[in-house]
Amino acid sequence: MRIAVQAWSPEYGGEVEMGRLEASVEQVKTDCETSTWAPVAPRYSGGLLDAPVAFVDGTRRIDARLFVSNGRSAPVAGLAGSVGAGSVVCTPPNGEAHGRAEIDELRIQRVLAVGGGTAVALNGAGGLSYRSLPVPGESVEELTYAVHDTMRNLEAQLAQELADQGSLVFVDGPLAVMRPGPQRIVGFIKAHHRRYLEADEEAVLGRLGCGERTPLFSFGEPRPRYSWYVRLCELADGDHDWHGLVRCEAPAALELDDVVSLADVSAILLVRFASLPYWDKRAPQNLVPVAGLERRLRHLLGDRDLVFRMIRDSAARTSEPSAVGT
Amino acid sequence: MTDMADQQHDPASLEPVGLVLGSEPTTTQEFRVVLGEDQYLQLDDLVVVKTPVPKVGEVTTYGIVTETFARYEGTAFESDTRRVAIEGTLPAEKSRTATIQIVRVMPEIWIAPDSGGDVYRAAGIERERAMYVDEMRTGARDRALPVGLTRDGEPVWVDVDFFDGTKGAHMSISGVSGVATKTSYALFFLRCLTSHPEILGPSARNLRVLIFNVKGEDLLFLDKPNNQFNDEAAEMWSKLGMEPGPFPSVSFWAPTQEEGIPKSSARVEGVSAFRWTPREFVDDRLLSFLFTDTQDTRQQLTFVAERVIRQLERFAHDVDGVPGAIVLRPPQDGTDPSRPVVAYGGERVIKNLYDLVEGIGEFLEPEDGDEGDFAWTGRVAGGTVAAFMRRLRGSLGRVGRLVAAGPSRRIDRAREAVTVVDIHDLHEAAQRFAVGALISEVHREKEGKGRFPLSVIVLDELNKYAPREGWSPIKDTLVDMAQRGRSLGVILIGAQQSASRIEPDVLANAALRVSGRLDAAEAERAEYGWMLPSTRARARLLKPGTMVLSQPSIPAPTMLTFPYPPWATRPEEVAEDSDPFEGI
Numbered sequence: 001m002r003i004a005v006q007a008w009s010p011e012y013g014g015e016v017e018m019g020r021l022e023a024s025v026e027q028v029k030t031d032c033e034t035s036t037w038a039p040v041a042p043r044y045s046g047g048l049l050d051a052p053v054a055f056v057d058g059t060r061r062i063d064a065r066l067f068v069s070n071g072r073s074a075p076v077a078g079l080a081g082s083v084g085a086g087s088v089v090c091t092p093p094n095g096e097a098h099g100r101a102e103i104d105e106l107r108i109q110r111v112l113a114v115g116g117g118t119a120v121a122l123n124g125a126g127g128l129s130y131r132s133l134p135v136p137g138e139s140v141e142e143l144t145y146a147v148h149d150t151m152r153n154l155e156a157q158l159a160q161e162l163a164d165q166g167s168l169v170f171v172d173g174p175l176a177v178m179r180p181g182p183q184r185i186v187g188f189i190k191a192h193h194r195r196y197l198e199a200d201e202e203a204v205l206g207r208l209g210c211g212e213r214t215p216l217f218s219f220g221e222p223r224p225r226y227s228w229y230v231r232l233c234e235l236a237d238g239d240h241d242w243h244g245l246v247r248c249e250a251p252a253a254l255e256l257d258d259v260v261s262l263a264d265v266s267a268i269l270l271v272r273f274a275s276l277p278y279w280d281k282r283a284p285q286n287l288v289p290v291a292g293l294e295r296r297l298r299h300l301l302g303d304r305d306l307v308f309r310m311i312r313d314s315a316a317r318t319s320e321p322s323a324v325g326t
Numbered sequence: 327m328t329d330m331a332d333q334q335h336d337p338a339s340l341e342p343v344g345l346v347l348g349s350e351p352t353t354t355q356e357f358r359v360v361l362g363e364d365q366y367l368q369l370d371d372l373v374v375v376k377t378p379v380p381k382v383g384e385v386t387t388y389g390i391v392t393e394t395f396a397r398y399e400g401t402a403f404e405s406d407t408r409r410v411a412i413e414g415t416l417p418a419e420k421s422r423t424a425t426i427q428i429v430r431v432m433p434e435i436w437i438a439p440d441s442g443g444d445v446y447r448a449a450g451i452e453r454e455r456a457m458y459v460d461e462m463r464t465g466a467r468d469r470a471l472p473v474g475l476t477r478d479g480e481p482v483w484v485d486v487d488f489f490d491g492t493k494g495a496h497m498s499i500s501g502v503s504g505v506a507t508k509t510s511y512a513l514f515f516l517r518c519l520t521s522h523p524e525i526l527g528p529s530a531r532n533l534r535v536l537i538f539n540v541k542g543e544d545l546l547f548l549d550k551p552n553n554q555f556n557d558e559a560a561e562m563w564s565k566l567g568m569e570p571g572p573f574p575s576v577s578f579w580a581p582t583q584e585e586g587i588p589k590s591s592a593r594v595e596g597v598s599a600f601r602w603t604p605r606e607f608v609d610d611r612l613l614s615f616l617f618t619d620t621q622d623t624r625q626q627l628t629f630v631a632e633r634v635i636r637q638l639e640r641f642a643h644d645v646d647g648v649p650g651a652i653v654l655r656p657p658q659d660g661t662d663p664s665r666p667v668v669a670y671g672g673e674r675v676i677k678n679l680y681d682l683v684e685g686i687g688e689f690l691e692p693e694d695g696d697e698g699d700f701a702w703t704g705r706v707a708g709g710t711v712a713a714f715m716r717r718l719r720g721s722l723g724r725v726g727r728l729v730a731a732g733p734s735r736r737i738d739r740a741r742e743a744v745t746v747v748d749i750h751d752l753h754e755a756a757q758r759f760a761v762g763a764l765i766s767e768v769h770r771e772k773e774g775k776g777r778f779p780l781s782v783i784v785l786d787e788l789n790k791y792a793p794r795e796g797w798s799p800i801k802d803t804l805v806d807m808a809q810r811g812r813s814l815g816v817i818l819i820g821a822q823q824s825a826s827r828i829e830p831d832v833l834a835n836a837a838l839r840v841s842g843r844l845d846a847a848e849a850e851r852a853e854y855g856w857m858l859p860s861t862r863a864r865a866r867l868l869k870p871g872t873m874v875l876s877q878p879s880i881p882a883p884t885m886l887t888f889p890y891p892p893w894a895t896r897p898e899e900v901a902e903d904s905d906p907f908e909g910i
Contacts, residue, residue: 090414090415091414092414093412093413093414099412099413100414101409101410101414101415101416101417101418102417272415273415278403279403279405287415288409288415288416289415289416289417291416292400292416292417293417295400296400296417
């Protein structure tokens with residue numbers, strides 16, 4: 001019997017959600033780079049390693065749950081959500097010059113996701129305005145997804161803008177919502193809920209050393225992507241085999257050679273930016289620049305209690321009596 | 327903003343240096359400023375912020391920088407510094423702030439300044455208001471005396487009302503020997519006083535200064551230009567509105583070595599020899615200054631001294647043909663005490679301290695072994711009389727040369743504006759004797775004569791003369807001077823290493839307090855309660871030439887520097903006039 005403790009703090013779930021590790025429904029091709037599956041040590045040594053690299057991440061929060069009614073039919077559920085996305089550009093140290101990590105963009109959006117396709121906005125006190133986000137369904141889960149998608153869209157937009165400017169961009173999460181062209185955008189996924197590989201290939205994951213990656217594989221219709229795994233840290237006694245793994249994605253619109261380079265670059269760079277267990281509760285996958293960015297974004301969403309009170313106030317002021325209640 | 331522009335500011339002050347910090351509350355005492363990216367504030371800088379107050383209008387708050395801070399905002403671990411600064415992996419904002427101690431609000435509506443308010447550097451008229459200079463100048467009456475420069479090269483003023491006795495008097499200077507430049511500052515301050523008769527007004531007329539040169543010889547060249555004085559120093563002097571130059575009117579005095587020749591090793595010309603004749607010794611009651619040890623009171627020696635002084639006054643007669651000498655004759659003899667007498671054959675003519683001590687001994691310890699004359703001893707125990715005589719004889723070697731018959735060689739304080747008395751070569755007991763004799767003379771002279779002209783006494787090592795513990799006749803005089811000097815017109819500038827070792831009454835009466843570098847333990851004492859915590863911390867690090875000044879008109883201490891002196895402080899620095907033998 002062997003017990004391995006997952007390194008992440010339990011409130012974040014696990015880095016590998018074994019119980020929910022679903023069988024993949026997608027068509028996965030595992031021979032796009034090589035058919036001999038074994039750990040790959042990166043060989044790339046080009047200019048990308050010394051160039052600035054951008055990280056894009058987002059955050060979201062449910063500020064209040066509401067009921068919206070027009071007085072004629074039954075009230076529908078709504079969510080007031082705040083989302084934010086931003087980017088950090090990290091310039092590596094170069095000779096005498098020290099490295100720099102600078103927050104480049106910070107974008108905040110507030111939405112009122114209301115079920116039943118209801119469009120309603122809230123122009124709150126103190127400049128706090130929630131634009132309308134009609135959601136066809138009515139379940140709270142659908143509303144939550146709608147808020148989440150708002151964040152993903154914001155991230156995607158930012159990532160594509162940065163990539164258009166020629167940056168190498170790492171964006172938090174899969175590239176699913178994007179339709180990237182041949183751009184250098186790498187999605188990185190911290191936690192593993194789906195199984196993409198057959199048992200033989202999957203066994204390679206356990207054998208990855210720090211800074212090594214798997215060969216490329218590809219999947220995804222209608223948005224095809226290349227993917228690979230990278231190990232961000234050394235394994236210590238008591239760690240499970242999947243500890244410290246991230247899965248990366250790159251647009252299929254890129255040339256294969258470019259994707260191989262990107263995969264190598266990611267294996268080198270992500271280790272450089274990985275966090276340490278005492279530093280972050282989701283180490284090593286929660287990258288240092290991303291954690292710093294996330295902290296700032298969360299701060300910009302505003303004080304939770306204050307925001308809640310402002311929503312109540314403006315709901316009370318802008319509504320017909322008993323039309324909107326929190 | 328608009329009225330600030332009207333008041334002719336330099337452009338830099340028109341731009342805010344930062345904003346009042348809003349993430350923590352401001353108070354009526356203190357607030358913090360978040361600095362703009364291309365701005366800075368350093369310690370002691372003066373700032374101004376305006377706050378709109380409902381029902382009142384605009385309130386202007388003036389403050390002084392007491393501390394500055396810088397940090398990476400959003401970092402949690404110490405190692406994050408490396409991530410931000412070198413590795414460039416963690417984004418963080420550099421945040422720089424300064425703590426401001428509020429020194430004034432105008433009008434006097436005591437409110438905390440609003441968070442987010444624009445903070446400006448105080449310049450021009452705003453700077454003068456922050457330093458209360460407008461209150462020192464009312465109408466045509468200007469009492470603002472520049473007495474130093476701040477770090478940014480602007481003048482610091484003192485309200486002379488608090489020095490010349492109008493509202494307060496006296497100055498106390500503390501600091502570690504050698505680096506605190508206490509005497510240098512006292513001299514600089516005196517020069518400021520004498521250079522601005524327009525500010526000093528009636529106090530300037532016939533102002534007399536008495537300075538004791540206690541250590542070294544650095545005060546013996548006040549009238550000589552300094553050959554090390556440079557243009558940079560000259561510029562500082564002119565910033566203070568003063569023409570740099572040595573003291574124009576100084577007399578130098580040293581103890582008499584031989585008849586008429588002063589004992590002064592460093593300076594030969596222009597020094598007068600001083601001493602007291604036995605007659606002056608008796609009339610000025612100088613005997614009490616031979617008993618200045620604080621132990622003496624406990625042993626009843628001062629009691630005996632009082633009796634002897636009174637008896638001497640009654641018994642002393644001038645001697646015909648021997649100026650300054652006396653003979654002791656009982657008053658009931660019927661001799662007219664106002665006329666010189668001719669000494670009997672064999673009568674002791676008192677020409678020096680030895681003669682006087684032996685003369686006194688005849689009354690206190692008669693040769694026949696009888697008890698001493700009760701009128702002289704006051705019926706104290708025989709042991710006390712013996713101790714008294716032992717002390718008198720003991721002082722002969724130390725003080726003896728300060729008393730001799732002959733033409734009067736008293737120090738003439740009226741001769742020049744500044745009188746420097748060199749006592750550094752004297753034994754400590756003789757130093758105390760000379761200081762006691764001179765300050766009691768000044769004190770006596772001013773008694774009942776009104777404040778003007780002012781007399782200023784500069785006394786280093788004040789702890790020797792007015793110590794915290796014990797009693798001595800000098801301390802008695804100094805305490806009285808501290809308490810009543812304001813009305814008498816006698817102003818004391820006292821200097822000491824540690825204010826904590828000074829009689830509290832003397833210290834408490836000093837309206838102006840100045841400190842140079844302080845010993846770390848000393849700086850924590852209650853005597854420096856006038857300093858801000860930040861000032862105390864810095865007082866340990868002050869460089870020579872930097873002082874902290876506290877005055878009643880400004881609620882926060884001011885850090886100041888003062889310029890290099892244009893007068894010489896060592897023989898090598900004396901800029902000689904052209905050599906008359908040149909070219910021969």
